[in-house]
Amino acid sequence: MTCSVAWDDAGLPAWGTAPRSDFWVAVEQNGPWGARAFTQSRLDQATGAAIEAEVLAAGGRPLLIRRPASHADHADHPRRRVYVAGGLAGTPWLLTGSVAEPEVVLALPFDQLAEADPDALAGAIDWLERLDEGVLLVCANAKRDLCCAVRGRPIALEADRAAPGRVWECTHTGGHRFAPTGLVLPSGQSLARLTPDVALAALRAADAGLLASETFGPWHDRGRGHLEPVCAVAEAYVRELIGEADPSALLVEEAGSNDVEVTHRDGRAWRLWLAQQEHPEHLPESCGKAALTARPWTVERVETGP
Structure with missing residues (x-):
């Protein structure tokens, strides 16, 4: 049994598992990817290592992307598409x-x-321009985890047929156990257990600068990566509770050890107490790795403010 099937069967939530990132840089690279894709692909090894190191050092996350099905036999490209996403906290x-x-x-x-x-930034970098629609990156890095290829690639292909040019396969985003996983830009929301309907809903919402209600809840929503896990869980909980689709509507602040204050810009407020509970089953976090004690996040108590 693959890792994602085991976690699906256990019914465990995906909240709080988004990869931590203050911004995203995605660079097109066709052909095969190794487990460490920036230095194990057709991308020049030194260049790939430098891009990866610079982005990580600044608090961002780098990804390689390719068109769905652009794998080992696909010819290389004369130019490479690049995406840069920021402003995640605003x-x-x-x-x-x-x-x-x-x-x-x-x-x-x-x-x-x-x-x-x-x-x-677009004025200073002559090859960059604003993009006022969303893109979806679907993890399909088979060398990193089998689930990402087996479950991610079919979703990317189907979504690409419905929204041509706006769906890409991407390298490791973590959370193999929630495959097929995806990343929505510009919001930086990480998604779990993607379906074609959820993928397309996420794109439609992103076009309007929103998050899709179809992604809300612990089954699909891994959270937004600019937040620490405990804060991401609290934000996701409140977002689902009130159906808030505007990514900038909620302010999240850690108030103490595993308790978080979430404030809406309209003045409403919530204080949440969270915990990581040990699941009775031992489950693998990635295919090929030993099973470990699963510790999913739960919301223990909520108090509402004004």
Whole structure:
């Protein structure tokens, strides 16, 4: 049994498992990917290592992307699509462009991307422009985990047929046990157990600058990566509770050990106490790894404010 099937059967929540990131940089690279894709692909090894290191050092997450089915036998590309997403803690934005050489990506001001003004950034980087629609990245890195390829690729192909050019396969986003997994840009919301309907709903909502209600709840919503896990769980809980689709409507602050305050911009407030409970079953977090004690997040108590 693969890891994701085991977690599906156990019915465990995905809340609080989003990869931590203050911004995202995705670079197109066709062909096969190894487990460490930035240095195990057709991308120049030194360039790939440098992009990965620079993005991570600045608090972001780098990904390689490719069109669905652009694998080992697909010819390389004359230009590469690049996506840069930031503003995750406020109003998320997405820039895109194409480059002839991947080394150009290294000129991005990585230490500014989390809070950069997107129009100023596009004005300073001549190959970047605003993109006012969403994109969906579906993890399909088979060398990192079998579930991502077996369950992720069919979702990416089907979603791409319905929304051509807006769906990409991507490298490791963590959470293999929740495959098929996806990342919505610009919001930075990580999704679990993707279906074609959920994928397309996420894209439609992103076009309007919103999160899709179809993604709410512990089955599909891994959270938003600019938040620490306990805060991401609290935000996701309140978002589902009130049906809030605007990504910038909620302010989340950790109030103590595993208790979090969530405030809506209209003045409503909630205080949540959370815990990680040990699940009685031992489950693998990734295919090929030993089973461990699962510790999913739960909301123990909620108090509402004004």
